[in-house]
Amino acid sequence: MLWQKGRRSDNVEDAGEGGGGGGPSFGGRGLGIGGIIILAILGMVFYKDPTALLGQGEPGAAPQQQTRSAPHQAASNDPQVDFVRAILGETEDTWGEIFAANGQTYERPKLVLFHGGVRTACGSASSAVGPFYCPGDHKVYLDLDFFQTMQQRFHSAGDFARAYVIAHEVGHHVQNLVGVFDKVSDARRRGARLEGATGLSVRQELQADCFAGVWANRSQQRQQWLQPGDVESALNAATAIGDDALQEQAQGRVVPDSFTHGTSAQRVKWFKTGLESGDIGKCNTFSGSI
Structure with a gap:
């Protein structure tokens, strides 16, 4: 991938070591080693909101009041x-x-x-x-060590x-801007199921996969930066992080009732849907079968 062609964003921030936070906790609840292992299995699948993993709040919930250190702009001399x-x-x-084509203005998120x-x-x-992604502050959070984990654990x-x-x-940020998070929260309050093979969480995650594919299509049209093998590498990543693949790896069996992100086949399907069409209208994962 000839990523060097891309325009550099000024919205990447560095929270530093520990990010101003103490030990790992969510919504005030501390995690023991068992909880950390569970999060290592579930969280590696790019969950939209870490609080939801432990049932602390809902997607789109109001920000919690707490003191946070202010990130500063990330150094540009690091290749990563x-x-x-x-x-x-x-x-x-x-x-x-x-967004402009639809008469709207896109709010650029910060990436911390x-x-x-x-x-x-x-x-x-x-x-x-x-x-x-945290809907409360409209920011994406990334530890660069995850890229090494992708290579070592998920190949x-x-x-x-x-x-x-x-x-x-x-893609989750886009969902937040267009009201998907709010609609999911409303449906959840009305009793719709979040987890499971056809639950709201799976549908929301698959739509984010489709949005990622839309981005890949549009950026390729502008930059012509993809090289042989690039698409396959992304599809391999989508395959490796399917709920069924992760559960099989972690526990030797698959439990569809606990799915949160979709199967490997579903994640590949919806990423390819966006990639091949470049059309957000093709990304309605909330209607019909997935």
């Missing part, structure tokens, strides 16, 4: 940071164009880099959660696979 800035810049340009742990409007998170290497991770989280 430069990569993140380039990908985020391309998401800004893509979604800016799509941290190491070990970080405090957010959604609570405190450890790196075990993996990359995530997902390649710049485009890493770009998919960022684009997926930005």
Whole structure:
């Protein structure tokens, strides 16, 4: 992937070591080693809100009142940071164009880099959660060590696979802006099921995958930066992080009732739907079968 072609975003921040937060806790609830292991399994799948993993609040919930250290702009001389800035810049340009075509203005999210742990409007998170989006402060959070984890644990290497991770989280930001988070919260309050093979969480995550594919399509049209093998690397990443693949790896069996993100086949399907069409209208995962 010729990512160097991308425009660098100025919205990448560095929260530093620990991100201003203490030990790993969510919504005031501390985690023992068992909880950390569970989060390492579930959180590595790019969950949209770390508080939801432990039932602390809902997607789109109001920010918690807490003291947080202010991140500062990330150094641009680190190749990994430069990569993140380039990908985020391309998401800004893509979604800016799509929103403008629909008579709206796109709000660019901040992407906060941290190491070990970080405090957010959604609570405190450890790196075990993996990359995530907090609807309370409209920020994406990423520990760059996760990219190494992708390669070592999920055998997902390649710049485009890493770009998919960022684009997926930005997809959650887009959902937040257009009201998907609020609608999911409303449906949940009315009794709709969040977990499960056809639950709201799976549908929301698959839509973020589709939005990531839309971004990939549009950015390729502008930059012509994909190289042979890039698409396959992203599809391999989507396959590795399916609920069924992760559960089989972790416990030797698959439990569809506990799905939160969709199967490997579903994640590949919806990413390819966005990638091949470049049309957000094709990303309605909340209607019909998925």
